Amino acid sequence: MDFTVILQAGIASGTVLLFATIGELFSERAGVLNLGVEGMMLIGAMSAFSTTIATGNPWLGVLVAMLFAGLISQIHAFIVITLQADQVVSGLSLTFLGAGISLVLGEGLSKAGTVALLPDFSIPLLTLIPIIGKIFFTNQSILVYFGYLLVPLSWYYINRTRPGLHLRAVGEYPSAADALGINVFRMRYFYVFVGGMLAGLAGATISLAVSPGWFSELTTGGQGWIAIGLVIFAQWDPFRAAVGAYAFGALRRLILDIQGPLVLLGFANPFYYNPYLGFFLQMLPYLFTVVVLVIGSREAMRKRIGAPAALGNPYVRGERGK
C-alpha cells in the first residue's frame, strides 16, 4: 500500500468536509447554529449531478448546487432569525427537508450513468516537492485547489477585515453590534446563506469529483454531521477546521483502501480474509468524531474559549442581556 496515494485521495475526500465545515463555521460565527448541513449537502450533490446530466456543464452544476442549497438554508434563516424559533429543531427539520426533497427530485438519477466531471490537474513546479507535491498538488480536482485558497482567505476575512469584525460582533454581542449600526438580522441571513452555499459546494464536490454519482442518502453518509462536529473541534478557526477535515478525509480513504491488499505490514490482512471485520473500520470515522468532540470540549473548558457567545440565541431588538 502506497500511503502517499491514500493521502492524496484523502485530501480530495477531505475537501468535502472542508467546505461544509467552513460554511458552518461562518454561520455559527454569526450566531446561527445550522444543523441542516447534511440536508443541504444532499441538495447540493443531487442538484449538481442532475444539472450536469441535463446540460453537460459541470460548472453550471456547481453553481446550481450552491444556489439551491443556499436557498434552502434561507428557510432555516427565516425560522430562527425572523420567527425566533429554536435553532436545534429547525436545523433538524432542514436535514429532513433537504433529504426528502433531494430524494424526490433525484428519483431515477442514480441510473443516469456518467457525466462530465470537473477537471483534475497538477500544479507545475509544486508537484516536484517530494511527498508533499505528490499528496497535495498532483492530479487533484480544481475544487481541491479552491479549498486550499478558501482556508487562508476565510481566516483573513474573519480576523483581519472590517466585515469580518462585524461578523464576529454579531455572533458574540449582537446588541452591541446593533447599537453600532450593524444590521444584525441581515448579517445573519447572509452568513446562513454563505453556509448553505458552501454546504451545497461540498455536496457538488462529492457528486462531481470525489465519488461521482447520486446514491440517494448514502451520497453524504453523515458527513454533514461530522462537519458540525469538526466546527467544535476547530474552535471556530478555519485552519484547525482544515486540519480536521483533511485528517478525516484521509481516514475515510484509509478505511476503503485497507481492505484490499492480501498482506498488511507483513501480516496476512485480517480485513481481507474476514470481511465482516470491516464493519469495525466503518465505525471509525464516527467514533473519531466523538473522540474529537471530547478533545475539543475539554480544550474549550480549559482555555475558557468556546462557541460564539450568542450562538443559538435569537436576537430580539430591545431585549436586555442578549
Add this chain to the structure above:
Amino acid sequence: MAESRSIKQRTPLRIRVEPRLSEPPAWFPAVVSFSAILVALILGGILISFAGGDPIRSYIHIAKASFGDIGVLSDTIVKATPIILAALACSVAFRMKLWNIGAEGQFIMGAFGASAIVLAPVLPAETPRWIFIPVMMLAGMAAGALWGFIPGYLKAKFNVNEIISTLMLNYVAVAWVNFWIFGVWTEGGFQMSPKFPVAANLPRLTDFAKTFPIFRGLTTHLGLVIGIVAAIILWFIIFRSRWGYEIRLIGDNPQAARYAGIDITKNVIWVMMLSGALAGLGGMSEVTGVVHRLQTAPLAAGYGFTGIIVAWLAKLNPLVIIVASVLFGALILAGREIQPSGVPKMIQGIILVCLIASDFLLRYRIVIERGEE
C-alpha cells in the same frame, strides 16, 4: 406629510406583531398545529406536482392505503408502534432540552440486546413465552440505556455536544449489528440472523384467530400495548413525580433548577438512559413483533428520526404521541407505494418545518388594525 397620509389611506389595514402577554386559550395550540400540517400537505402537494406526480391522487392513496379497511388499519398501527416508543424516547430528553437524536441507534441497539437473548443464546429455544418476553424487554431496554448512557456521560463530564455524539452513535450501532449478523449469527452468509423461535415472538392478533375469527390476518402485536403502557407511565413520571418536576424545571430554567439544588449532571445521565431505554424497548418490540430476526435494513428504517418529529408535533406530551404516531405510521405505510419514493420523507420534513414555524403564533399575536395609530 401629505405623502405619508396618502400611503396610510392606500393601506387602511396594518399588520402588527406583538408578543403574547398571556397564555393563549387551550384549544389554540391544537388548531395551530393542525393548520401547520394542512399547510405542509399543500406545500408537499406543490412539490410532488413539480416532480411530475399527482398530489391529490397521492394523498387519496395515502388515506385509502392506511385507513381504508381494518386490515390496513392494523398495518398502520404496526407501523405506529415503534414510532410511539421512539417518540417517547425523544420527548423525555427534549423535555430537558437534551437533544437526543440518537433514538435511531438506541432503537437498533435495543433490538440487538433483545435478539442476543435468543441468538447468544442466553435462554434456550424451548423457554416459554412468558419468560422470553420479559427477559427480552429488559435486555432491549438495557442495551438502549447503555447507548444513551455514553452520550449522557460525555455530556455530563466533558460537556460534549449530545446532538453530534448521539447521531454518530447511530452509525456505530448499525455497523455493530451488521458485524454480528454478518460475522457471527449469519443465516447462510446473508446479512441476517436465523428466525427466532415462536415463543420469542410477541403475540399478534391473528394468533387468536381461532377464538376470534375477526382477527384473522391482523398483524397488530403486543408492542402496541407496551407502547401505550410506556406512554402512560411516562406521563405519570413527567407530570406527577418529583423526578418529572426536576426534568421539567431543568428544561424550562436550568438556572433556577441549579439554585433549587437539583443535580443537573446526574439528571443528564439518567434522562439519557431513560430515553435510550424507551427507544431500546421500541427496537425490542419491532424485532420480536414484526421482523422476527435480527436484520438491519427493516430496523434502521428511520423510526428514531420520525420519533423526533412526532415528539415535537405532540408538544412532548406522552399521550398525544400515541395519536400523532398513528398519523405518521399511516404516512410511512402508504408512502411505500407512492412514486417518487422519497415523498413520505419529504412530507415529514415539510411538516416539521411548518410546525416549528407555526410556534411563532403561540408566542406572538398578529394584530390587524385600521391605519390610524
